[in-house]
Amino acid sequence: MPVRADRPARKFFLDMSGMIPGMPAAVLSTGRWTGRGVDMSDVDPGVARAENVWYRSYPFWDAYFALVLVGTVAATAADGTPPGRKAAAILLLMLLSLAYVAIGRKALRSREERRPGCRVYAAALLLMFVPATVLAPVTSTALAALTPQVYMVYGTARGFVLMVALFSGAIGSAMVASGAGVTLTLVMMLVGIVCSGLLATFIGRLSAQNRERALLIDELDRTRDELAAVSREAGVLAERERLARDIHDTIAQGFTSIVMLVQAAEAEVGSNRHLDLVARTARENLAETRGLVAALAPPALAEGSLVEALRRLAADFALPVDMDVEGEQRPLGAAAEVVLLRVAQEALANVRKHAGARSVWMSLEFGAGEARLTVADDGRGFDPAAVASGFGLRGMRGRVEQVGGGLTVRSGAGEGAVVEAVLPCSA
Template sequence: MPDDLPLAERPDPVRPHAWNRGFRYWECFFAVSTAAVVALVWNGTGPVGAELAATAWIGALVLWYLALGRRLITTALGTGEMDGRLALVYRLGVLALFIPLVLTDREAMPLLAPVISHLFWLVSLRSTVVVVVALSFMPLLVDAVEGDALTDMLWTVPFCAATAAFSIAVGMFVHRVIDQSFERYELIEELESSRAEVARLSHQAGAAVERQRLGAELHDTVTQGLSSIIMLAQAARSADDVRRQEHLRLIEQTARANLAEARAMVEALASGEDEAVQAESSIAELAGGAGAAFAVEGRPRPLTPATAVVLVRAVQEALRNAEKHAPGASVRVALAYRESTVAVSVADDGPGFDPEAPVSGFGLHGTRNRVVGLGGTFQVDSAPGRGATMRVEAPA
């Protein structure tokens, strides 16, 4: 049965349980036993009238089972609920029909085995035990009615007691198997319900985290880039020709950088979690827009969307810092594909800075958090007077 089948559409629990198959086997046993007992009755030496009467009582027992007993048992196996009063009526009816049967023809006594066994499918167990004990002592009743000697009757008592004890032991085992099967079935239903709830909550939590991450990415890329373009465009209106050209150059550079990162983000979002994307073209576009040299080491290969976005974001932040703190410096971007990781570095020969000094911006701090959250490493190597280098390494 498929795991994703809704609970409302699940088949009745009577079908998958092993003890239900056992019940069908019992019905076959009951049918064969009934036919065999009828044959024994008619092969006996009793009068034809007694044989007809015994056959009629056997037919009444079968009809009583088909009319009420089978419905009670299949209902109990399917839902675990049974009408206790009807079950008691059925037990008493079986006892009332079996007594005249064996008194009419004791050749019908072997029918005792299937009759006793099926009563244990009914609840409650206590009422069944009383009727089973009474049925087990039917041979003693027949001996008494037929006037057998007291010594013969005393020999019958241990046999009847052993039959009752064995029947009760088997019946209790059947009840324990049924109860355990229902408990396991209910436990499986509860576990599947809990699993579905956990999956739903996990999906909601994952969606919330993804919304927060996407909001942060849009704020760090598109929003900041558009804000920079707006400010540069406003400054260009009132600037002279030389300054206007510089502002236009910065506008183009900013637009190219944001376009490259937006493409990387869109490609990552459009891909599935297990699909791979290329980061090399986006990083090359970022480097070209910033006028930086770009080099690739190793054999390029597709990366996971998360890794690609982190690398592109780190390169953009490093180039932005180089433009801001080391204008006119020579900048080099290197992308290295290794066996199980991919690394990118952005180096400039500008004035450098003290990495331990407090900073007011959140760019490098946010980049570090992204890289570490992905399981990678982030390092900034710089000192006053000897440029700066940012290195990022992430799982490939």
Template sequence: MERGGTHPDPDADPGARRLTIAVRTAFVLLLGGAIARLLTHGPADGARTGWVLALFLVFGALCLFGRLGAPGPRYGERPTARHLLWLGTVLTLWLVLLTLEPSATWCTMPLLFTGLHQLPVRLAVPLAAVVVALVVVSEVRVSTGDFNPNLVLAPVALGTVATAVLVHGRQLAVRQRRLIDDLTRTRDDLAATEHYAGALAERQRLSAEIHDTLAQSLSSQQMLLQAAQRHWRTAPDAALAHVRDAADTADRALAEVRRFVGDLTPLDLAENSLVQALRGLAERSGTPGPAVEFRLDTAPGAPSPVPGRVEAALLRVTQQALANAREHSGAERVVITLTCLEDVVTVDIADDGDGFDARRPARVSRASGRGQGLPGMRRRAQRAGGALTVESAPGEGAVVSMSVPLVADGPRRQAP
């Protein structure tokens, strides 16, 4: 097995394996031709012919099988001392044969491919030039009669072609390696980006769920307990009712958290329809705080039921809007309106509170967590395939609306 870093492994690449077989077959044929010429046109001295034949056989065996013990360098590595020793031995034997038997020049072309192709270009090109020069000298030395220009031009032309193929192959291999490295880095960067995006999306989801369940529940409990504290001495029955409501709120929050950990449907929707869940939310949110009214507007032919993830988003947005109205607006009355048409479902949460400038983005306070509500509601609406709109002005209350277009097979996906 060859280990040349810029050439495919013959055992793994069918094309490279076929090329290796072709080069070795050509080498065997040319080596056989050189031996045949030696036996038919060689010197009359049988002893000299015998040891030249032995040198040819050793040379052939070393070229064909010597690399098994002296593999070529990997890509980007220097050739090992063992490989250089093998290559030097092959070239020395070839040089001796070239001196003794001119037919050894026929092995030059396969030698260039089988011996020099794994060396760095800066070493392979000078060695190829030396080999070609030796071939020219050998051909001129044994020539007879008038000078034949082909004795010089043919080896130079063939050596130039072989060297050009060698250099071009190495350049292609380098570009291929760089392309593979770039693709590998791009794949790793893409995987890291997707992992980060997934982690960020999950973090936003967790943040929204915690904000819409635990944070709102704790806020409601705080308001109920503060109301109980105010009425503890003057109206103990009312105070006790507030404490009971706070305990019920804590129980529901605990159940919500458990379902949230299991990534399940909100508790209200697990037990009721969306209409029942919104109506129950309005009834529970009335004390203490603004009075809450629920209205239902359903057109004939409206889809029923609404897809589960859309129901969950509508419920969570309504919970958040109610929490904002109760905590920040100073409203006395809030109206929740669920409108179901043939192609869209909408929930509107309108209050008569202080209002605010809806054109200015809310500022997020890291200390208090304020300002998280509207961005979180927008993200939740987008994930459900809908959109969130807010209409408000200072002193004029606020209306928060979430609409989700519906199609036959579910909500229509909208661009974020």
């Protein structure tokens, strides 16, 4: 990056590689979640849980379980199984439905209280459903309702283990009752277990995706609220600054002119009681006006000097900012200090929004008859000519020129950027 020949190279200028000598590389977060395979049972009970598709419609799942169970009972009643075995199987299904109402639904809905109920409900599934399939193999159709229920309650890993036991009992009983051979029975059991595993994987991935989306929505909501607060604060500060500038440029200048005119009149006609009263009143109101202008100054300057305000700004920035102050510190006047603070704020905002930088350097130099503020970054850079009216450059340049200063922007693709504001001031 080119450096002015009449000034020594400053430590915040970039070398040809676009990197800062001696500065370690920093890793920027992409804001994306890298974890996958979140277990459905591990979904937090907050917004992420509320956004999970499996937990949004409990009445639907209750109706689905009831419908499948009624269909299974009807199929069992119409089956050719001996009446005694059929009645016992239906009784076990009824007991299983009662276990779901008393224990399973609570385990499904309440994460904090469900662990003891989970164990009881798992025992009920094994002790009621598996014997029912042994008595009447047609009852294995209830697996259509039990499979999603198991994964919702127990999660992917524990649910898969339980489904292996249920599939083994149901398919094994059905195949034995039909007189199938051992090989066919094992193959059918294996197919059922594999299908259950695929379903578990699908449910786990869907749960992870829902959780990530819910977390992203939470983050976007927080960011939106923060941006709204920042926008309101920026609007208030901009209006305060506009009022201060208008008061200074109109009322304060008017009172100053009145005082000067009175002094000129006294020089011609001599001292006069009325002229003295006019001059005293104008001076008092000029002091009040200047007090109003000072009160409307940015809060950062109201709490201390310009250097302190810049240091606080650097400390609060999202990236590391190397702050450097050169020369003998002195007040620059309210107008100049407000302009330099606004330039620093706008330059740092541009770095955060556009530069993709890892580090930032800010320098305030008190020279003979001038003050120089420099903000540099090691970001991607840009063409100043192509964005002359963008990135807030026009506003910064207008502020600086209003107080008789100048703004320089130096940048290039991959070379970072340097924003430099120079204001005249008394030594």
